[in-house]
Amino acid sequence: MRYAETGFNLEIDLTRRSIERVATDPVDTELYLGGLGTSAKILWDRVPPEVEPFSPENLLIFSTGLLCGTPAPGCNRTIVSTISPQTRLMAFSMMGGFWAPELKHAGYDKVILRGRSPGLVYLWINNDKVEIRDAAHLKGKGAIETEELIRRELNEPKAQVAAIGLAGENRVYFASIEQGRSSASRGGIGAVMGDKGVKAIAVRGKGDINMARPEEFMELCNGVLKYIKLREDNPIPGVMPILAGLGSPQEMKVHDEKWHTENFMWGNSRTRRKDFWNEEIEKNWRATLENARIRLISCYNCPMKCAATLSVPGFPTYMMKCFSKLTYTMAAYSDLDFGLKIAQMATDYGVDAFSTPQVMAFALELLEAGILTGKDFPDIPADSEGRFFWLLDRIVRREGIGDVLANGTYWAARQIGNGAEEFAHNNIKKHEQLPLKLSMLNPIYFLMYATGEKINITQIEGQFPQAPFLTMEEREEFVKDWVQVPDEKFKQYLLDWEPRGEKSMPFYPTVEMCCDIVDWQERMHYIDDALGMCSGLSSFPLKPPYHIHNYPKFISSGAGIEMDEARLTQAAKRYRTLVRAINISRGMRRADEKPPENHWKKRFPELEKELLDTYYKFKGWNDDGIPTKESLHELGLDYVSEEFLRRGILSDSDNGSAEGTSVTRQETKVEDPHHEG
Amino acid sequence: MKVEKRKKTIKTIRIDVDKCIGCMACEVICSAFHATPKYSSNNPARSRIRVIRDPIADIFVPVYAGEYAVAECAGRDKYTIDGKEYDECAFCRASCPSRDLFKEPDSGLPLKCDMCESDPPQEKPLCVQWCLNEALIYEVREEEAEEDGKIEDLETGLESLANKYGLNKIMDIVTRMSVSKKG
Numbered sequence: 099m100r101y102a103e104t105g106f107n108l109e110i111d112l113t114r115r116s117i118e119r120v121a122t123d124p125v126d127t128e129l130y131l132g133g134l135g136t137s138a139k140i141l142w143d144r145v146p147p148e149v150e151p152f153s154p155e156n157l158l159i160f161s162t163g164l165l166c167g168t169p170a171p172g173c174n175r176t177i178v179s180t181i182s183p184q185t186r187l188m189a190f191s192m193m194g195g196f197w198a199p200e201l202k203h204a205g206y207d208k209v210i211l212r213g214r215s216p217g218l219v220y221l222w223i224n225n226d227k228v229e230i231r232d233a234a235h236l237k238g239k240g241a242i243e244t245e246e247l248i249r250r251e252l253n254e255p256k257a258q259v260a261a262i263g264l265a266g267e268n269r270v271y272f273a274s275i276e277q278g279r280s281s282a283s284r285g286g287i288g289a290v291m292g293d294k295g296v297k298a299i300a301v302r303g304k305g306d307i308n309m310a311r312p313e314e315f316m317e318l319c320n321g322v323l324k325y326i327k328l329r330e331d332n333p334i335p336g337v338m339p340i341l342a343g344l345g346s347p348q349e350m351k352v353h354d355e356k357w358h359t360e361n362f363m364w365g366n367s368r369t370r371r372k373d374f375w376n377e378e379i380e381k382n383w384r385a386t387l388e389n390a391r392i393r394l395i396s397c398y399n400c401p402m403k404c405a406a407t408l409s410v411p412g413f414p415t416y417m418m419k420c421f422s423k424l425t426y427t428m429a430a431y432s433d434l435d436f437g438l439k440i441a442q443m444a445t446d447y448g449v450d451a452f453s454t455p456q457v458m459a460f461a462l463e464l465l466e467a468g469i470l471t472g473k474d475f476p477d478i479p480a481d482s483e484g485r486f487f488w489l490l491d492r493i494v495r496r497e498g499i500g501d502v503l504a505n506g507t508y509w510a511a512r513q514i515g516n517g518a519e520e521f522a523h524n525n526i527k528k529h530e531q532l533p534l535k536l537s538m539l540n541p542i543y544f545l546m547y548a549t550g551e552k553i554n555i556t557q558i559e560g561q562f563p564q565a566p567f568l569t570m571e572e573r574e575e576f577v578k579d580w581v582q583v584p585d586e587k588f589k590q591y592l593l594d595w596e597p598r599g600e601k602s603m604p605f606y607p608t609v610e611m612c613c614d615i616v617d618w619q620e621r622m623h624y625i626d627d628a629l630g631m632c633s634g635l636s637s638f639p640l641k642p643p644y645h646i647h648n649y650p651k652f653i654s655s656g657a658g659i660e661m662d663e664a665r666l667t668q669a670a671k672r673y674r675t676l677v678r679a680i681n682i683s684r685g686m687r688r689a690d691e692k693p694p695e696n697h698w699k700k701r702f703p704e705l706e707k708e709l710l711d712t713y714y715k716f717k718g719w720n721d722d723g724i725p726t727k728e729s730l731h732e733l734g735l736d737y738v739s740e741e742f743l744r745r746g747i748l749s750d751s752d753n754g755s756a757e758g759t760s761v762t763r764q765e766t767k768v769e770d771p772h773h774e775g
Numbered sequence: 776m777k778v779e780k781r782k783k784t785i786k787t788i789r790i791d792v793d794k795c796i797g798c799m800a801c802e803v804i805c806s807a808f809h810a811t812p813k814y815s816s817n818n819p820a821r822s823r824i825r826v827i828r829d830p831i832a833d834i835f836v837p838v839y840a841g842e843y844a845v846a847e848c849a850g851r852d853k854y855t856i857d858g859k860e861y862d863e864c865a866f867c868r869a870s871c872p873s874r875d876l877f878k879e880p881d882s883g884l885p886l887k888c889d890m891c892e893s894d895p896p897q898e899k900p901l902c903v904q905w906c907l908n909e910a911l912i913y914e915v916r917e918e919e920a921e922e923d924g925k926i927e928d929l930e931t932g933l934e935s936l937a938n939k940y941g942l943n944k945i946m947d948i949v950t951r952m953s954v955s956k957k958g
């Protein structure tokens with residue numbers, strides 16, 4: 099008997115319209131856990147680097163995590179992975195909500211889509227019955243609207259539906275997949291779904307998920323709930339309110355946006371408005387949010403309330419979470435009322451709330467700079483809000499200039515030329531980043547930004563405080579009950595960390611310490627992504643209920659796989675390396691691993707080089723960021739090094755060649771003359 | 776002589792729909808608690824509490840499984856409260872042929888909330904324990920039972936049935952019922 103997982107994947111070939119239920123190998127679960135881990139293995143095995151993102155041979159994998167569908171609180175993530183049209187690397191984007199547990203109850207761990215349907219279809223997974231259904235009548239419909247229509251048409255109010263909007267249908271490079279209160283947004287996975295001709299996947303499941311050692315598992319779950327209560331009642335002192343509690347940032351609850359509005363950048367990640375926040379704005383924005391907000395809501399089996407249902411006059415009710423609250427507002431130099439309105443449309447169109455506002459602000463900067471002209475923007479309104487609505491509409495329809503902008507700032511800039519590249523200034527690996535511009539280099543964040551393959555910083559950071567505490571008392575207080583650390587040394591790092599002087603940034607934490615910290619933070623995120631755990635209860639906040647010490651117990655009592663900290667760490671390292679291997683085979687190299695030039699004002703090139711050199715070594719990668727033969731061997735990934743040798747990515751002397759050999763890489767090099775590769 | 780009145784324990788779960796966040800944790804824990812062996816599986820479809828959940832319409836109503844109904848009601852009810860239209864039969868607790876709520880998904884056998892009766896007893900029903908948002912609040916109080924009154928009611932009821940069907944028929948049914956209960 100398989101525990102926690104079902105042991106079956108659903109393989110759907112959209113070209114041949116075939117549906118297969120395929121048993122999986124339990125050994126893969128032991129090696130790669132599930133979720134991201136086993137999906138990475140499938141992509142490595144079945145999608146060679148020659149396969150283009152918009153090719154029928156690209157796979158789009160909807161995966162549950164290993165523990166989804168068990169009673170582990172907050173374990174509800176759907177991990178969607180594919181090859182991204184924007185980064186041309188592996189994309190894996192997570193969504194919360196209710197979809198993954200439903201799929202497990204229907205009897206499947208993953209839905210693997212391949213091929214391409216000639217006409218628009220949707221999938222209806224109703225326990226054992228799986229159908230490919232015509233979706234011609236849903237063409238052009240909003241994502242949220244589609245979910246409702248499908249539930250009604252199936253007469254299944256309890257079906258969970260993940261859908262794309264117009265943006266996905268039109269293969270916008272930053273199109274999302276929406277699912278009620280949640281969305282998988284990064285990397286343009288919605289565009290791949292649209293390319294496959296799949297409008298939505300509806301799921302209903304009524305089967306059991308079994309636990310291997312039930313009593314032990316439940317005790318752990320109860321422990322988590324107890325700890326959540328404790329943390330709710332005792333926010334962490336001395337840190338910003340949004341870092342003090344658990345869950346995703348509680349944006350639907352808070353009214354005080356001084357920190358975000360004065361520290362994050364406005365426009366195309368350009369302007370910091372240090373004196374923006376005042377009483378009157380607070381009053382107005384509070385009224386806006388309170389009038390719009392109907393209810394705070396959660397994901398499956400989670401007591402936190404990170405999202406809300408919102409209703410703005412003149413717009414249909416929708417759901418929002420997190421920082422999408424302010425991204426449109428700030429990109430358009432507008433107010434919250436505008437932000438909540440345009441976010442409704444953007445959600446229904448199905449676009450990423452980080453990239454989209456930046457793409458639009460970028461377009462307006464190009465207009466102002468004369469690189470684009472009035473002819474590119476026929477009949478565009480004069481006011482900033484009107485312009486954003488106008489642009490959003492053009493982008494999701496790929497009309498006129500919208501067709502270019504729909505490829506994201508990186509590719510759009512190259513298409514437009516004429517100096518437009520300078521304006522696509524906030525990207526890493528061709529993907530728009532958080533609108534942040536800071537002064538002093540932060541060595542921890544430098545490493546995370548540079549080497550992160552989740553592409554999104556909020557999905558890599560967490561655990562270790564972002565800044566030192568001012569006093570020793572505060573530090574001692576913090577480390578007192580810091581049970582989450584994998585090793586006691588992390589407490590010392592924090593105790594010694596000063597805001598000023600010798601033991602301050604950028605030279606403290608030392609390079610070695612930074613490696614430890616980044617590795618720990620990344621490891622926890624990768625574990626979450628394989629188990630299906632919400633990072634809001636695990637890798638993202640300070641002092642979360644799930645950590646390296648209780649996770650092995652969850653896995654062994656839940657899934658019946660013998661696990662301890664060392665084994666779990668090794669497994670996470672294994673599939674983390676596999677993700678890198680996929681990207682390396684697609685041409686990613688050291689030259690791609692850098693934060694935006696202007697992310698910090700004060701840069702330290704020598705230190706940065708040392709950081710990257712040391713971290714690569716620490717990770718078992720060579721100077722070009724390629725996993726070495728030895729480190730691959732240690733992880734049982736000899737099949738990767740064999741492939742690397744075959745492709746000339748590694749040579750027998752184990753020195754990585756700096757030249758990528760894949761088709762993608764060559765293309766990238768032509769496209770980007772600035773590569774130092 | 777004064778008649779001793781019997782004390783009766785009333786267990787109530789107060790449901791505050793305004794506090795419900797629609798997380799389904801109550802469903803998860805109920806189904807796990809009632810699995811055999813205990814906690815060995817999770818399946819909200821087996822839960823004795825179900826949350827009617829329609830976020831866009833702001834409908835979040837936890838409903839507990841009550842009695843099994845052999846036949847559906849002659850008519851259905853449909854409530855509108857504060858402008859929100861609830862589904863037909865939304866608040867009904869019955870495991871009824873008209874819907875698939877409160878039935879074991881495989882056998883179709885009816886499910887009924889037993890307030891998590893167990894030995895040793897639970898401090899609170901499990902769904903209440905797992906609802907950290909306090910949409911479900913457990914209350915226990917003692918009430919004096921009007922036993923005499925009840926017996927009188929029963930007599931009146933039986934008499935009218937006997938008039939209608941004849942006493943023999945009633946006695947037959949009672950015998951059959953007691954046999955089947957023992958079996």
Ligand code: SF4
Pocket residue numbers: 172173174194195344345346395396397398400401402403404405632633634635
């Ligand atoms: S912490 Fe928030 S985002 Fe995470 S599962 Fe719970 S409700 Fe969802």
Ligand code: SF4
Pocket residue numbers: 794795796797798799800801802826837905906907908909910911
């Ligand atoms: S656990 Fe509470 S908040 Fe969650 S669905 Fe059940 S009643 Fe609602």
Ligand code: SF4
Pocket residue numbers: 804805806808822823824839840887888889890891892900901902903
């Ligand atoms: S009281 Fe117990 S049996 Fe009844 S619904 Fe709640 S958890 Fe289930």
